[in-house]
Amino acid sequence: MKKLLTGNEAIARGVYEAGVKYASAYPGTPSTEILENIATYKQDILAEWAPNEKVALEAVIGASIAGARAIASMKHVGVNVAADPLFTYAYTGVNAGMVLITADEPGQHSSQNEQDNRNYAKFAKVAMLEPTDSQECKDMVKTAFEVSEEFDTPVIIRMTTRVCHAKAIVECGERQEVGFKPYVKDVKKYLTVPAHARGLRVKVEERLHKLRQYSNTTPLNFIEWNDTKVGVIASGACYSYAKEVFGNTVSYLKLGFTHPLPDEKIKEFAGKVEKLYVIEENDPYIEEQVRILGFDCLGKNLFPYNGEMTSDIIRKAVFGQENPAIAYAENKVVPRPPALCAGCPHRGFFYQLGKRKNVLVSGDIGCYTLGFAEPYNAMDYNICMGASISCGHGAQQVFSMQKDSPMRVVAVLGDSTFFHTGVNSLLDVTYNRSNTITVILDNRITGMTGHQENPGSGYTLQGMETIPVDIEKLVRACGIENVKTVNPNDLAAMNEALDWALSLDAPSVIITRWPCVLKKLSQQDKEEFRGVFKTHCSVDTEVCVGCKLCLKTGCPAVHFDKTTKKSNISGDCVGCEVCLQVCPKQAIKKEEA
């Protein structure tokens, strides 16, 4: 049956058809929908959100050792978190097949960096496949599991944003049950004490040699001969961009199996074409191999190192051409940056924090990163998941070394990020005794990636009720004695909590507990946050003096009417009452919606 699927949906379909039994992931754009779609095959696959990518991969490794085909998926930076188990499972090899999906982000649409995870396959010495479109996504999952089991290796499938999120037509098949492989205890293979690991190290090289032979013969790497004046080597999305530009006027070496690269096939192709282009996003991963094999080519000396290698970029680099486009008053267009939603529980917190002086705000990864922007200006940096607390700790230690420094550090992260890698960072704060203030913005869900359940939400990915981790108890168990839980929409309480934390010369944690406005509320939420998002605020224009203080809340439901010189509240308001508390004239009233 034919279906129109995104690359992520097609991967999930391939996982189903390949007889996979276990899947784990941590959400991250552009990979999130892979596990969400795998989870829909509830009868056949157990799909779980893990607290972080390292845990996800480790759980998948355990499943593979125990005998079930298993898959982990994550965004490119997630693989950094999961690299430790990857590099050692690369030595032991698998029992049932194991595949790791990395979703890279050329162009950094939703990411803090543009790392090229093809380097991980080379670094960890494992096999790698790169699909170009949704059909290949589905088909390559099956091939990846076959390669994993035949060559006794974890396999990486490397996708990019445009492969993950582009839809194309896919011919779907049936599920192929592969059963469980028997579990046999084998310490020489799986227990990596140095005496065993040195032997495994040798096997890894032998395996790479066999994989290289496979790479040279697999139909995943194929040549399309057209005119031999020009040849193009490309993989992944770049192959479709190159075809868009050159059509059938040039010859192609299309690479679908990209670690190890097919040296013999590259020689065959490069030796026959007069001019060779290597078109790839990010690093010169293929180009370097082509050059090592002794061929000159046009690669990063012609195409940009950064961003996407879309057809317009290729056309400009190769032919110096740009499409004719309409000239118009583009400067009239006002930016439309993302903003915290009306009713977002982070608003009250950032409104209060932004007013503080001599505070370094150590940020993290989530919707709340938007706290850096106007009107709050309440974040100094963010590095990676969970780093708010640990970077904050280091910064506070250095400020504290300087006797006359007034600086205090407030580390800010969400509930899901705290579970991800914030807990171990908080242990550093208590263990090494800095007076860092940590604020956990508990909005009862994983927000930015589109509302995934997490260890604190009370539900699993496949909808089973589970034990919700109590953040306050967890924080206390980490050795924090000063803990306060507040409603962030209560500006006075929020302010008081910050005053309290800043007055302490000891570590403290403030937990703001209020649901994300976009969350589908559970029964427990409805009981705990009675009547939430069901009210509305409005401006009494008789009382409003047009002072614009309410605009400093940065709420998209509040705007200033330049003709009447009064504030106005739109229908997007859900009654968080932050603006109401800010108004010095009590001109904002609450009403039942």
Added chain:
Amino acid sequence: MVKSILLVGVGGQGTILASKLLTTGLMEAGYDVKMSEIHGMSQRGGSVSSQVRYGEKVESPVIEVGGADILVSFEKMEALRWLKYLKPNGKVIVNNYQINSMPILSGKFDYPEGIIEELSSKVQTTVADAAKHAAELGNPKVMNVILLGATIKSMGLESLHWDKIVRDNVKEQFAELNLKALQVGMGLV
């Protein structure tokens, strides 16, 4: 011959459902179809786009600058933001609907004046009052399907089996409403 349709708007306006119906219709009519969207942070009230390409064989899912045959904008200012992606002889369908972005709400910028005039002076422009028509149909949310109807007519795709496609892809209780919205949209071009 590959055709490219660029649907743009503001997160939450329903561009995704419109492009889903459109691409499903094109696939069922036997075209090769590719569509590209960017998800993630831009959903939080940011500018969004769905890029649809169809023909006998489509390679890249991404529309180039100067590459779209038609630009369908669910919001006025977004039409101007994305106009450079239109072919100089391409068409614009613009929803006569304004959503103020944060810098406008905060009073830092004014919403640009004369957008429709600027568009009309450069390219063949159809102005749709989709919000008004949606209100007449009794549900402001069907603005997206009205604009889809206008797009279908503009691209000469009205003979596809839209009745079935809509019924297959929206909840049963909303099928009639959406089919009416599609008809209203087709009537705007």
